[in-house]
Amino acid sequence: MKTKMNTLLKNKNARTNALTYLVVIAAFLVTQYLYSADALSSSVKGYLIPICVYISLAVSLNLLVGICGELSLGHAGFMGIGAFSGIVIAALLKDTIPNDALRLLCAMFGGGILAGAVGFVIGVPVLRLRGDYLAIVTLAFGEILKNIIGNTYAGIDESGFHMAISTTKMPLETGGKYIINGPLGATGIQKIATFPMGFVLVLFTLFVVLNLINSKEGRAIKAVRDNRIAAESVGINVTAFRMKAFVVSAFLAGMAGALFGLNYSSVTASKFNFNTSINILVFVVLGGMGNILGSVISATLLYVLPEALRSLQDYRMILYAIVLIVVMLCTWSPKVKEYLSVIGDKLGGLRKKKEVGSHE
Amino acid sequence: MQIIQYLINGISIGAVYAIIALGYTMVYGIAKMLNFAHGDVIMVGAYISFCVTNYLGLPSAVSVVAAVVVCTVLGITIEGLAYKPLRGTPGLAVLITAIGVSYFLQNAAQLIWSSSPKNFTSIVTMDPISLMDGQLVITGEVLLTVCVSVAVMVGLTFFTSKTRTGKAMRAVSEDRDAAQLMGINVNRTISTTFAIGSALAAIAGVLLCSTVPTLMPTTGSMPGIRAFTAAVFGGIGSIPGAMLGGVLLGIIETFSKAYLSTQFSDAIVFSVLIIILLVKPAGLLGKQVQEKV
Numbered sequence: 128m129k130t131k132m133n134t135l136l137k138n139k140n141a142r143t144n145a146l147t148y149l150v151v152i153a154a155f156l157v158t159q160y161l162y163s164a165d166a167l168s169s170s171v172k173g174y175l176i177p178i179c180v181y182i183s184l185a186v187s188l189n190l191l192v193g194i195c196g197e198l199s200l201g202h203a204g205f206m207g208i209g210a211f212s213g214i215v216i217a218a219l220l221k222d223t224i225p226n227d228a229l230r231l232l233c234a235m236f237g238g239g240i241l242a243g244a245v246g247f248v249i250g251v252p253v254l255r256l257r258g259d260y261l262a263i264v265t266l267a268f269g270e271i272l273k274n275i276i277g278n279t280y281a282g283i284d285e286s287g288f289h290m291a292i293s294t295t296k297m298p299l300e301t302g303g304k305y306i307i308n309g310p311l312g313a314t315g316i317q318k319i320a321t322f323p324m325g326f327v328l329v330l331f332t333l334f335v336v337l338n339l340i341n342s343k344e345g346r347a348i349k350a351v352r353d354n355r356i357a358a359e360s361v362g363i364n365v366t367a368f369r370m371k372a373f374v375v376s377a378f379l380a381g382m383a384g385a386l387f388g389l390n391y392s393s394v395t396a397s398k399f400n401f402n403t404s405i406n407i408l409v410f411v412v413l414g415g416m417g418n419i420l421g422s423v424i425s426a427t428l429l430y431v432l433p434e435a436l437r438s439l440q441d442y443r444m445i446l447y448a449i450v451l452i453v454v455m456l457c458t459w460s461p462k463v464k465e466y467l468s469v470i471g472d473k474l475g476g477l478r479k480k481k482e483v484g485s486h487e
Numbered sequence: 488m489q490i491i492q493y494l495i496n497g498i499s500i501g502a503v504y505a506i507i508a509l510g511y512t513m514v515y516g517i518a519k520m521l522n523f524a525h526g527d528v529i530m531v532g533a534y535i536s537f538c539v540t541n542y543l544g545l546p547s548a549v550s551v552v553a554a555v556v557v558c559t560v561l562g563i564t565i566e567g568l569a570y571k572p573l574r575g576t577p578g579l580a581v582l583i584t585a586i587g588v589s590y591f592l593q594n595a596a597q598l599i600w601s602s603s604p605k606n607f608t609s610i611v612t613m614d615p616i617s618l619m620d621g622q623l624v625i626t627g628e629v630l631l632t633v634c635v636s637v638a639v640m641v642g643l644t645f646f647t648s649k650t651r652t653g654k655a656m657r658a659v660s661e662d663r664d665a666a667q668l669m670g671i672n673v674n675r676t677i678s679t680t681f682a683i684g685s686a687l688a689a690i691a692g693v694l695l696c697s698t699v700p701t702l703m704p705t706t707g708s709m710p711g712i713r714a715f716t717a718a719v720f721g722g723i724g725s726i727p728g729a730m731l732g733g734v735l736l737g738i739i740e741t742f743s744k745a746y747l748s749t750q751f752s753d754a755i756v757f758s759v760l761i762i763i764l765l766v767k768p769a770g771l772l773g774k775q776v777q778e779k780v
Contacts, residue, residue: 198579252765259521259578263719264764266712267757274754294750310750401712405586412583444594451587452569459580460572 179325201269207399213385242381312395501737526711562685722773
């Protein structure tokens with residue numbers, strides 16, 4: 128009986144994962160078909176890469192918030208690190224690797240590794256804290272990272288590559304070119320990000336996160352989330368697992384950030400502020416904590432929603448706010464849920480009754 | 488002399504943070520939620536005061552009262568419509584709803600008052616006091632903010648320790664279920680907390696804009712975040728802690744701007760916060776709660 132249950136459970140897991148991949152691949156194929164058939168308007172085309180970026184960010188944050196149960200409010204900081212290091216790497220490799228796609232891949236991995244490394248350094252002190260305190264410290268680190276990036280100068284001149292974190296502009300020899308120009312951000316970026324690469328990023332993120340969730344580590348992480356003390360008492364090294372999830376999440380956010388940065392001709396550090404972190408968190412919570420497919424869908428819908436409401440001009444963000452509050456109330460409030468289920472029962476009528484009967 | 492001048496300026500801005508932090512800390516202590524919309528209530532308060540003085544031509548004292556009344560009503564409304572239905576659900580759900588409310592307030596303000604900055608006229612008409620041959624200048628705003636924040640702190644401490652409602656608040660923050668069993672109306676207590684927090688936010692908004700006169704729909708968000716860190720810094724849930732955290736944060740900010748670097752002041756302020764939390768995880772004056780197994 129027990130083995131039967133287990134296989135059923137495994138199958139259910141495998142089924143959900145397969146469904147997630149399937150939805151993403153199908154969505155990509157449809158979009159790609161529409162793209163090649165020239166059925167997409169230029170503004171829609173402009174959304175494609177950011178959507179991929181935000182899906183990856185939401186899925187990686189879901190690993191932290193949904194699976195680990197750690198509220199992080201500094202995800203945009205890692206995204207920013209990935210973006211700016213990716214931009215620098217892409218600019219430096221311009222002559223060494225002429226192939227755009229390969230260079231983009233290098234930039235993304237470089238950005239991811241750097242963000243992961245920063246995640247590790249931050250994780251050592253931060254992961255000693257829990258709950259709201261962890262949230263506030265990640266918020267603080269996010270702001271610190273934004274502040275540092277905003278005062279970073281990087282450039283190339285005849286004597287090579289220079290980089291400085293300072294309040295005054297770093298001098299370059301004549302003919303030198305700034306890649307990152309302090310508060311002005313990175314300018315003159317060669318836009319090498321492509322939609323297929325965004326799709327690859329989403330698949331890679333899903334692969335990493337889903338595999339981690341369904342591994343021995345993933346089960347340990349969930350055990351820590353559900354009852355830390357019980358998990359500790361059966362010998363799970365809580366800190367090590369939290370650290371692993373934190374670094375993986377930062378790494379993926381860095382990769383997404385690099386793709387994001389290389390999609391625009393100029394990017395400033397202020398883009399990666401607290402509001403962006405919050406937006407990603409909203410995607411995760413509305414999609415359902417711990418639900419990966421939910422994150423994918425909600426990131427797409429919530430990114431498109433304010434853009435689609437653009438014709439309403441000034442009213443669009445107000446509508447977005449109202450939708451956010453109403454959705455939260457409908458999905459979480461016990462009273463509203465009860466009310467909705469009563470309506471559902473009335474509409475469902477007999478069918479629902481039958482189902483309940485068969486379960487009993 | 489310069490150093491004393493910076494200290495005074497730091498205390499002044501810190502006193503504003505302290506008043507905002509008091510609102511955060513009370514709501515957190517009693518409703519156990521991070522009210523991210525608190526910063527935007529500050530902004531609404533400042534706008535109300537601005538409108539009453541500039542459009543209706545009434546004296547500034549009336550405008551402050553109007554701001555307090557409107558914000559109190561606003562706070563109770565927000566609590567009743569958006570937070571109350573979610574009571575008892577995981578903290579994250581309420582947090583996201585609070586973010587939704589924050590977006591709503593910011594964008595509503597943008598619709599009503601447009602996004603272009605307004606020039607807020609200070610409510611203080613007193614001439615600055617010059618000491619030591621003008622080396623030390625204390626403006627009326629500084630005196631007013633410091634006095635008001637001290638008064639607010641003393642008032643709140645008295646309120647929570649002596650009055651029935653205040654005692655009910657402490658009971659609810661200690662153990663909500665037990666408080667309910669003792670016959671305390673938990674819902675009404677939480678509403679009262681929101682009312683007090685929002686009234687404080689209105690006062691803070693007027694004081695903030697008297698010191699820094701640009702008023703925009705986003706005026707409240709950054710001071711809101713800073714005051715929140717101040718509340719955590721001093722130990723969230725503790726009234727003297729919020730006061731201490733706010734003043735220290737203001738002083739650290741002013742000094743780092745003056746002596747270290749203007750551009751890195753954010754990084755410095757937040758680094759100090761992180762160090763404090765690592766050394767004393769419950770904040771400066773917070774209670775270390777033992778976990779029960």
